Structure formats: C-alpha cells, structure tokens
Amino acid sequence: MLGRRNNSERLERLGSAWTAKHDPDFLKSTSEWFRAVDLRQGPLGEVMVAEWTDLGECHDRDGIHRSSGRLYEIQYGGRPDRKPFDVASESTQTLLSLMFHENVWWRRQARRNLHERAARGGSITPGQIAELVGKAKSSPNRDAVSAIQALHAFDLLTENRVPEIFDATSCEAVRIHLLTLTLTEETPTPNQIRWLEGLIQKEKSPAVLYRIASLLQRIPLEARWPLAERLATVPIPDDDRNFILMRWYAFEPLVAADPVRAMKIALDSGHPWLTQSITRRALAANALDIAIEALCEQEIEAEPLQSALSGLLQALPARAEMPENWVKLYPILRARSEPDIQRQAFELAQRFGDPIAEAEMVNLVLNTETPPEVRLEYFRMLLAARSPKIAVYLRKLIAVPELEIEVIRAEAVFPGKDSASRLLALLQKSRPDRDTAVFETLTSRQDFADVFVEAILGGEIPKERIPAYIARQVTMVSTKKNEFAKFLGIDTEDAAQRGKLIAAWKRKLADDYLADANLTEGREVYRRSCAACHQLYGEGGVIGPDLTGSGRADLDYVLINVLFPSEDVSAEYRLVTLVLKDGRTLTGNIVEENPQVITFRQVGQIERIDASQVIQRQVSEASLMPPGLLDSLKREDVRDLVAYLQTKKPLP
Numbered sequence: 001m002l003g004r005r006n007n008s009e010r011l012e013r014l015g016s017a018w019t020a021k022h023d024p025d026f027l028k029s030t031s032e033w034f035r036a037v038d039l040r041q042g043p044l045g046e047v048m049v050a051e052w053t054d055l056g057e058c059h060d061r062d063g064i065h066r067s068s069g070r071l072y073e074i075q076y077g078g079r080p081d082r083k084p085f086d087v088a089s090e091s092t093q094t095l096l097s098l099m100f101h102e103n104v105w106w107r108r109q110a111r112r113n114l115h116e117r118a119a120r121g122g123s124i125t126p127g128q129i130a131e132l133v134g135k136a137k138s139s140p141n142r143d144a145v146s147a148i149q150a151l152h153a154f155d156l157l158t159e160n161r162v163p164e165i166f167d168a169t170s171c172e173a174v175r176i177h178l179l180t181l182t183l184t185e186e187t188p189t190p191n192q193i194r195w196l197e198g199l200i201q202k203e204k205s206p207a208v209l210y211r212i213a214s215l216l217q218r219i220p221l222e223a224r225w226p227l228a229e230r231l232a233t234v235p236i237p238d239d240d241r242n243f244i245l246m247r248w249y250a251f252e253p254l255v256a257a258d259p260v261r262a263m264k265i266a267l268d269s270g271h272p273w274l275t276q277s278i279t280r281r282a283l284a285a286n287a288l289d290i291a292i293e294a295l296c297e298q299e300i301e302a303e304p305l306q307s308a309l310s311g312l313l314q315a316l317p318a319r320a321e322m323p324e325n326w327v328k329l330y331p332i333l334r335a336r337s338e339p340d341i342q343r344q345a346f347e348l349a350q351r352f353g354d355p356i357a358e359a360e361m362v363n364l365v366l367n368t369e370t371p372p373e374v375r376l377e378y379f380r381m382l383l384a385a386r387s388p389k390i391a392v393y394l395r396k397l398i399a400v401p402e403l404e405i406e407v408i409r410a411e412a413v414f415p416g417k418d419s420a421s422r423l424l425a426l427l428q429k430s431r432p433d434r435d436t437a438v439f440e441t442l443t444s445r446q447d448f449a450d451v452f453v454e455a456i457l458g459g460e461i462p463k464e465r466i467p468a469y470i471a472r473q474v475t476m477v478s479t480k481k482n483e484f485a486k487f488l489g490i491d492t493e494d495a496a497q498r499g500k501l502i503a504a505w506k507r508k509l510a511d512d513y514l515a516d517a518n519l520t521e522g523r524e525v526y527r528r529s530c531a532a533c534h535q536l537y538g539e540g541g542v543i544g545p546d547l548t549g550s551g552r553a554d555l556d557y558v559l560i561n562v563l564f565p566s567e568d569v570s571a572e573y574r575l576v577t578l579v580l581k582d583g584r585t586l587t588g589n590i591v592e593e594n595p596q597v598i599t600f601r602q603v604g605q606i607e608r609i610d611a612s613q614v615i616q617r618q619v620s621e622a623s624l625m626p627p628g629l630l631d632s633l634k635r636e637d638v639r640d641l642v643a644y645l646q647t648k649k650p651l652p
Helices: 092-098 104-119 126-138 141-153 161-168 172-183 190-202 206-218 221-232 241-257 259-268 272-284 288-296 302-315 326-334 339-351 355-366 372-384 401-413 419-426 432-442 446-457 468-477 481-488 495-508 519-529 555-563 635-645
Strands: 005-014 017-028 034-041 047-053 065-074 575-580 585-593 597-602 605-610 614-620
Touching: 005 034, 092 104, 092 126, 104 141, 126 141, 126 161, 141 172, 161 172, 172 206, 190 206, 190 221, 206 221, 206 241, 221 241, 221 259, 241 259, 241 272, 259 272, 259 288, 259 302, 272 288, 272 302, 288 302, 288 326, 302 339, 326 339, 339 355, 339 372, 355 372, 372 401, 401 419, 401 432, 419 432, 419 446, 432 446, 432 468, 446 468, 446 481, 468 481, 468 575, 468 585, 495 555, 495 635, 519 635, 555 635, 575 597, 585 605
Parallel strands: none
Antiparallel strands: 005 017, 034 047, 047 065, 575 585, 575 614, 585 597, 597 605
C-alpha cells in the first residue's frame, strides 16, 4: 500500500504454492500525505481503509502526524441504509446459513460465533451435520471450505469423516483445508498416519502434497519415517523451491536420529538436492563413516552417487581425518567410468590426505597428454590440499598456459625466498589477466606486500596501474602502508576536508567538460578500476554493490561514494580480513560459513578455508575500496569514467 494508493495483487499458482502479480491499483489518493496501512471489509460490502499521515513511505519524517490518521469508508454505488444487528443473538441454524453468505464478513462472524457456542457445549443436529457433509463433498470451492470450517467448529472432522469427504471431493482447496484443520491441533493418530501414507502414494496435486510435507513436522520422529520414505519418492520440479524446502524440513531431524536409514533414503530418492542435503546433515551429525559405508554397500546409479559425493564435499573442511572405510570406497570410485565421479573421488582423497591419490593427481598434472581443463582442475585440488608434491614443480608449471594464473596464486601458498621478485618480474610485460593475479598474490602476504610497496615507491610500477581494491589490500597487509598511502594520495578521510574535496572535483567535472567525455574510454577505465568488484549492466564482479540500479546519474552521488567509499557500507559488503596459519592475509567477504569451513570471496575467486586455519578475523566498517581512487587517475580518465557511470543503458 505504498505510493499514495491501495495496491491490488492477483494470486497465481506457482508450482505447489502461489505468487502475486500486480493488477491495476484499487484506488489512488490525491493527497501527498496519504499512507494506507490496512483494509477491512464491512457487513454491507464496504471497505474500510486505515491510513496514517506522513510524507515518508517507510520512515519517520519531520512532518509525521502521530495522532491524525484517518479512516475511510469505500462503497460501490450509493451507501445503503444501516440497520442494527447482533450476530451473537442469531440461532445456530441462522449462523450455519451465514457461513455461505456472499459477503465474507458475515462468514467470519458466523464462524467465530459457532466456535464460541461449541466451546460452551453447544451442538448441531444430525440433519445439519449431513447437510454440511454434503456441501463439503459437492459444493463449489468457497462453500465447500465453509462447510468444512463449520464442521471443524463443532469438532466433527473425525477420523472416519475426513477420508470420506477427501475421497468424494475433487476440490484441491477442500482437501488442503481438511488436512490443515485435522492435523495441526493434535498429534495424528496411528490410523491417520497410515491414511496419510497411502495418500502420498496416490495424490497428484502438488499443493496437497506440499501441505502434507508441512504437516510432517508435527508427527513424532518414530512415526514419521514411513511417511518420509514415501514423500522422498515424490518427483518435484527443480523450480518448485517451496516444496523442495518443505520436504527437507520434514527430513532434517530424521537424519541425525538414524543416519543409516536416512542415507538409504538419500540414495533412493531420485532428487539430487535431497540426496546432497541428507548427506551434508549426516556429516553434521558426526556420521561420516556411516555416509561412506552407505556408498560402499550397494551398486549406486551415477546421479545419486554424484549427488551424495557433492554433499560430502560441501560439508567437509579443506582437510579432514581419513575415515577407516575410505580405503574401501576409493577404489570403487576410481573404477567408475563417469569423469565427474572420478574428479569427486580425487577431490575427496585430497581432503583426506590420501597419498596414493595425491601421487596419481600429480602425475596427471605433469602429463602433457592430460586434457588442459583436467590438468587445471587437478592442480587446483592439489593446491587446496597444500600438496607438497606439487609445490616442487611450480617453476616448471608456470610455463603451461592453462596453469599460469593458478601457479602465480600458488606462490602465496608455497612461498620461496625469491617468490616476490619473480612475481614482480612478470609485471614487466603487462597482460591484464596475469597482472591481476600477480597484484593479488603480492598483497596476500606481508613480506610480499612490503617488496611490492618498495617497487611502487621506487617507480618500477606506475601508480596508475594499481587497482583500488589492491591499494586497500596493501594498507591492510604491508608494514609500509603509511608511506604507500601518502604516495598514492589515498589518505583523504579528514571530515573537515570532504566538502572542499567534493567542490573541487565538481569544478573539475563541470558540465561542459563532461560533455566532451569519451564513453568507450570510460568503459575501459571502469573495467580496469571498478569491474573487479562492481557490476554495471551485468558486467563485473560481485564483491561490491551492483551499480546498475544506483543513483549514479547524480554527480554528487558518484563523488561521495567514490571519494568516501566507507561512508555507508552495508553489512554484506563490509571488509573482512582473515589472517591464516600459512602466513597469508586475505581480504574480502564471507559468503557462507559453518564451524568447519568458511567460504570466502575475494576479488576474482572464491576459496573454501578450513576454519581451524584462521588465526585472526577482523570485520571492518571500511569498504574494500579505498578513498582517493580519482587521485590515482588522469583527469581525462576521471571524466570518461564519470560520464560512463552516468549512462542509462549499456554501450553497443
């Protein structure tokens, strides 16, 4: 109800649930103070609108009137005469008739009064019961639901009557209401559980099955197993996320209660996400040995096996203790013909520190006959596992084009005395993708970063080549950060100077000067300086906010956010610094974490980090982007960049 109007939404089926779509507004107000907050239907068909009086839609403003809200009555046609009435004084038969009134207000009032009478010991006659049962079986949707609600008011939805109505009606809404009203107030009886088990097998409606899945959470674990096993075989489209999650909520506590039985369901379910989730939950319940054994005991089809292995890899830390039965599973996996299962087997072996698998993978990486994409993938696995057997080949492997970037990053994991100088030498011949990897590696360790700063201060690397996020990383890692900040001119956080700084840049970027901007060049400056972290028109990184929908058309907005990027940083983009036991210092955002693993996003890469390897974690209010970016650019580059940021659509 935002925007001086009452919105109208239309519900449309989306899988097992619903989604809302905008219809034309119900009404609009000419008053800029109008803020509707609630709608209620009245007994004569009128709509009552409650509104508060304020100029702001979501926040208090100076003009808020806390005591002057209004009530509006909206009526179609003329206003009917009002006559006194008292619903509570009507007979039970009249109330039952009102349950089918055209106006929902009377239905609601009748239902409330019927419940109150039943609570005082009231009842209805066998004839009235039969009439309601008949309406529930054969009436149109709304009347059939009202009949069920009337029966429920007097506790007449018995174990025998519910299946009778359920089987007689073709109305989905009636079946859903029967399940909801019958099974949400008390624990289901054994007979009801057996009925539900058969129902899952024959029911075709996704909405009804979805409701059964939601009700499973009310059933004790020991009685839930047969229902869960039936529900696991129900095919659910991948885009029906509500149903997928609701089924999982019913399963989740079962896994810890009996991991052996749960893993059998996982491998028989036919739904990859459920298989992964059960496997992950089994590991969280310290049942890794049970999960491994389940994969050894039967001939498993490729899809459920891959899903279970994915679940293991998602739940395991970067290094884990090898379970005893791994030596039984590994040869089974290596004997499979599917390439994805082979890859998963190697990755698990590296997590477990399996020396046999490590030697096999090193040989595959060194073998020039191995497909390039396989060499790259296995090198990454060995690097993640900190394999000393691959470390001795780094100087040789940097000459392999498909491995070059990853080998550069590996220097931070396996540092040598001359690593920093060798990395700096690579910058003598500029190549954007390689330069980025070198910059990021040189700023990942304190000793590397100090050598990097010395090269910048000595003029070996022009400051214009340093991306903004690399400059911020240097200030977080290097012992020479003060000299570096002064040299780049990024120490501009003095609040007293902010107004002057913005005014100075506005003079430099006057309208007539911006009019001469080269938008194509501006896009190139954006790609060099901003795209590593920000998206614009779908292009760029995701470590910083997406700029596409921002207020970048306003020069003040652009200048404030570029000159003072730490002024207002939302929680998801705050700078997180991790100091690791291997000597690296990483800056970025946490994507996901659990007690074992931190999934950490840095510019251009995501790394899974064993939580036990983190020595120190610091969450800063500062942005990864440092102040002073514009000072590191030529004036023409700033002009072109700002003009490009102010565009309204992508360049051709």
